[in-house]
Structures are given as C-alpha cells and as structure tokens.
Amino acid sequence: MSFAELGLSPKVIDAVAAAGFSSPTPIQAQAIPHALQRKDVLGLAQTGSGKTAAFVLPMLTLLEKGRARARMPRTLILEPTRELAVQVRDAFETLGKNHRLTVALLIGGVSFDDQASKIDRGADVVIATPGRLLDHFERGKLLLTGVELLVIDEADRMLDMGFIPDIERICKTLPFTRQTLFFSATMPPEIQRITGQFLHNPERVEATPLSSTVASLEQWVVKAPSDAKEKRETLRQLIRSQTNINNAIVFANRKTTVALLEKSLKRHGFNAAALHGDMDQTARLKTLSAFRGGEVTYLIASDVAARGLDIPEVSHVFNYDVPIHAEDYVHRVGRTGRAGREGHAFTLVSRLDAKHHKAIEQLIKKEIAWFGDTPKEEPREAAEERPKRQQQRHAAKPARQPKPERTPKSEKPQRPHRPEPRHLPDAPDTGGFHSGNMPAFLARPVRSA
Ligand SMILES: Nc1ncnc2c1ncn2[C@@H]1O[C@H](COP(=O)(O)OP(=O)(O)OP(=O)(O)O)[C@@H](O)[C@H]1O
Numbered sequence: 533m534s535f536a537e538l539g540l541s542p543k544v545i546d547a548v549a550a551a552g553f554s555s556p557t558p559i560q561a562q563a564i565p566h567a568l569q570r571k572d573v574l575g576l577a578q579t580g581s582g583k584t585a586a587f588v589l590p591m592l593t594l595l596e597k598g599r600a601r602a603r604m605p606r607t608l609i610l611e612p613t614r615e616l617a618v619q620v621r622d623a624f625e626t627l628g629k630n631h632r633l634t635v636a637l638l639i640g641g642v643s644f645d646d647q648a649s650k651i652d653r654g655a656d657v658v659i660a661t662p663g664r665l666l667d668h669f670e671r672g673k674l675l676l677t678g679v680e681l682l683v684i685d686e687a688d689r690m691l692d693m694g695f696i697p698d699i700e701r702i703c704k705t706l707p708f709t710r711q712t713l714f715f716s717a718t719m720p721p722e723i724q725r726i727t728g729q730f731l732h733n734p735e736r737v738e739a740t741p742l743s744s745t746v747a748s749l750e751q752w753v754v755k756a757p758s759d760a761k762e763k764r765e766t767l768r769q770l771i772r773s774q775t776n777i778n779n780a781i782v783f784a785n786r787k788t789t790v791a792l793l794e795k796s797l798k799r800h801g802f803n804a805a806a807l808h809g810d811m812d813q814t815a816r817l818k819t820l821s822a823f824r825g826g827e828v829t830y831l832i833a834s835d836v837a838a839r840g841l842d843i844p845e846v847s848h849v850f851n852y853d854v855p856i857h858a859e860d861y862v863h864r865v866g867r868t869g870r871a872g873r874e875g876h877a878f879t880l881v882s883r884l885d886a887k888h889h890k891a892i893e894q895l896i897k898k899e900i901a902w903f904g905d906t907p908k909e910e911p912r913e914a915a916e917e918r919p920k921r922q923q924q925r926h927a928a929k930p931a932r933q934p935k936p937e938r939t940p941k942s943e944k945p946q947r948p949h950r951p952e953p954r955h956l957p958d959a960p961d962t963g964g965f966h967s968g969n970m971p972a973f974l975a976r977p978v979r980s981a
Pocket residue numbers: 552553554555556557560577578579580581582583584585716717839840841842844866870871
C-alpha cells in the first residue's frame with residue numbers, strides 16, 4: 533500500500549515523501565480514505581503508530597478547496613495539553629509545506645492578542661486547547677460556524693470529566709453538518725458510549741487491539757518500598773542498572789512528587805528537569821525543548837507529558853508511581869518504543885499498589901514480568917495472626933491512595949462572561965477531576981482516590 537493509493541493530493545504525497553514516510557502505517561491506510569470521503573471516523577491505534585498524520589494528511593487535501601475567512605476557521609483540532617498542541621502545529625507545518633495555509637495555535641499561558649490577530653486575518657486551521665479556544669470565542673474574537681471539520685485527538689481524555697463540559701459547549705457552536713474525527717490509543721467503555729453524541733455514523737477503525745502496548749516495548753514491574761526516601765533510592769538504583777539509557781521520562785502521580793524527585797535526582801548527579809502543570813508556560817516549553825534537544829536526560833513529569841508527545845530518542849520510561857488510571861499507563865509507556873523503535877518501561881510497585889497494578893495488566897491483557905525480586909505474597913494466616921490492636925487499626929484506616937493533584941487555579945486571562953471557571957482544561961496533570969455538571973454514569977470512581 534502506498535500513500536498515492538489513499539486518494540491524497542499530489543502536494544500531500546510530495547510532502548509525505550519529503551518527511552521520509554515511505555508507506556502509510558495501518559491506521560493511516562485505514563482512516564485516510566474514510567476521512568477523504570468526509571465521513572466521521574473513530575480511529576483507534578497504539579501509541580506511536582502515526583495517528584497525527586492520519587488526520588493531518590486528509591485535512592491538507594480537503595483544505596485545498598476553499599479559503600479562510602476572517603475570524604472563521606475552516607477546521608479545528610483539539611488537544612488536551614499545550615505541548616501536544618504545539619507538536620501537532622509543527623507536524624501540520626512539516627506535512628503542509630506545499631500548502632499556503634494559515635495555522636493558528638490557541639493555547640493558554642501565552643499571549644492572547646497575537647493569537648487573536650492571527651484568527652482575525654483568517655485561519656484555515658485552528659489547533660487549540662479547549663480553555664483558550666473558549667476564551668477567544670467568548671470575547672467575540674472567533675466564530676465557529678464555519679468549521680467544516682473537527683478533530684479530537686486523545687478523544688477519551690477529552691471526553692473525560694475535566695474536559696467534557698467545554699467539549700460539549702464547543703460542539704454546540706459548531707455546524708451540525710461538520711465532519712468529526714476522533715483518535716486515541718485507549719477508549720474506556722464508559723467514554724466510548726458517549727462518542728455517539730459527537731460522531732454521526734462513524735467508521736470505526738481499530739488498527740491494533742484497543743489499549744494494547746506495542747510489541748517493541750520491553751515492560752517490567754519492580755518491587756519498591758512504600759517509604760518515599762527508600763523508594764527514591766530504588767529508583768536511582770534502577771536507573772543506574774540500565775546501561776542503555778539515551779533519554780528517559782520519569783512519571784509521578786503528583787506535581788509535588790515531580791518537584792521533589794527532580795531536586796533529589798539532581799542532587800544525586802542526574803541531569804534532570806521537571807515538567808508539570810503548575811509551571812509557567814515558558815518554563816514548560818523550555819524544559820521540553822531542552823529534553824527534545826538532548827540537553828536534559830531525565831524528564832521528571834506528571835501526566836501532562838503522558839499523552840501524545842513524540843520524542844523518538846526516549847529509550848526509557850520509569851513510572852515512579854503506578855498510575856491510578858490503567859489507561860494512563862498505556863500512554864505513559866507509549867512515550868518510548870515509538871514507530872517500531874525499541875523501548876523500555878519500568879514501573880515501581882509497592883505493596884499498596886496491588887489494585888492498580890492488576891488493573892493495568894487486565895487492560896493491556898498482558899502480565900508484566902518482575903525485574904529482580906518478585907514480591908512474596910503475605911500468607912493469609914500471618915495477616916490473621918496480627919495482634920488485635922493492629923488489625924483494628926488496619927480496619928479503621930484503609931490503605932491510602934495517592935490523591936490526584938489539585939486542579940491549579942486558573943492562569944487564564946479574565947473571562948468576562950464566564951461565571952466561575954470550573955477548571956483549567958489545558959493544564960490538568962492527572963485529569964482535573966470535577967464532578968460539576970457531570971451525568972453520574974460518567975463518573976470514573978478510581979479518579980477520585
Ligand atoms: N507513515 C509513516 N512512516 C514512518 N514514520 C511515520 C509515519 N507516520 C508517522 N510517522 C512517525 O511516527 C511517529 C509517531 O507518530 P504520532 O505521534 O502521530 O503517533 P500517535 O499514534 O499519535 O501516538 P500517540 O498515541 O502517542 O499520540 C512520529 O515521529 C511520526 O513522524
């Protein structure tokens with residue numbers, strides 16, 4: 533199968549060859565023809581399998597007809613994080629090098645006015661995080677009635693609790709007849725059920741088993757103590773045991789842990805930098821670009837870096853904390869082993885993580901081997917024989933789960949017509965858990981921990 537057989541325009545085929553893509557990946561081969569026929573698509577494929585080009589390439593071909601009007605973008609791509617929006621803008625520019633299209637990037641934490649003047653001149657494509665997009669809309673800088681095509685990347689994340697009120701608002705302002713494309717590597721059943729609200733007779737394309745991890749990824753679980761100091765020592769020993777690290781991402785569940793780990797690793801001589809949602813945007817982008825450029829070897833990150841980021845050099849992912857959501861595991865480890873490359877992922881598992889560890893193995897339908905020691909199961913009798921007072925204490929105080937990070941205060945510019953900012957959609961690190969106006973069936977109880 534070649535790109536030419538998919539119905540893409542000659543300009544697009546030329547750009548694809550210049551980007552070094554010799555043949556389409558399975559998700560591209562399956563999704564592109566449907567997208568070109570203006571059908572809605574639900575595209576599901578593993579991390580690093582080329583989903584970005586699966587929507588960018590048909591968009592470029594479709595955009596060759598027609599032109600942009602002031603304040604009325606023709607297409608819209610929504611992304612859950614600012615870093616990911618920047619990356620997709622870059623991909624759009626590389627693959628769209630033969631098209632003279634105006635691409636506007638609307639993300640929080642950076643100048644509003646520059647963005648507004650770009651839309652004012654007419655944008656063919658808007659790539660946005662939902663919060664900043666709504667800011668422009670509410671200030672009357674943007675009309676969404678001309679949008680012919682909507683892409684929701686990381687669709688399950690975008691329909692999750694923290695984002696859905698904004699997504700619903702945005703979709704209500706778009707024309708009913710628009711085309712909609714959804715992409716993700718994961719799609720929990722409770723989210724899948726609501727996709728029908730946004731897609732009309734979609735073509736479902738599942739290039740690889742849903743939520744599976746890639747074959748070129750070597751995955752391990754590592755027995756870890758629950759004490760934080762000892763756990764950091766375990767992480768250092770683990771990192772030192774790996775002789776083939778090029779670049780690595782270390783994920784932690786909370787921003788405070790990210791900051792602490794960064795400090796501690798630096799103190800022990802590791803070339804580390806932190807990335808989390810409480811940092812200002814300039815620092816976030818600077819850190820990421822230093823990591824991409826190889827100036828930083830260890831990126832210590834919250835789940836703000838879990839989805840979509842494409843840094844081919846990442847050889848290792850270390851989960852200092854087991855993610856609370858099994859889907860987050862798939863995305864975190866998917867930052868390595870991309871596009872057929874080798875990858876290595878290690879997850880520190882303490883006694884308290886048994887439930888989440890099991891949920892991950894159930895989701896990916898794979899048992900993850902222990903690296904080094906296999907933890908011994910505590911014999912049932914031993915637990916029963918515990919002194920009575922200790923047993924009572926255990927009953928009264930259940931094992932503590934890590935709390936999700938608190939949603940940061942809004943760092944957005946004023947929102948004159950918005951009564952109360954319910955959340956900061958483009959910056960939650962673990963998912964901005966909000967019970968706000970949510971239907972009960974959408975509640976994902978594990979998130980609340
Ligand atoms: N047809 C192709 N041939 C070779 N490389 C490709 C092709 N399509 C995409 N790539 C490369 O594969 C890498 C991964 O692509 P991309 O970021 O789109 O993956 P993804 O499926 O969106 O992953 P994730 O689920 O993590 O977001 C990128 O570096 C991209 O340039």
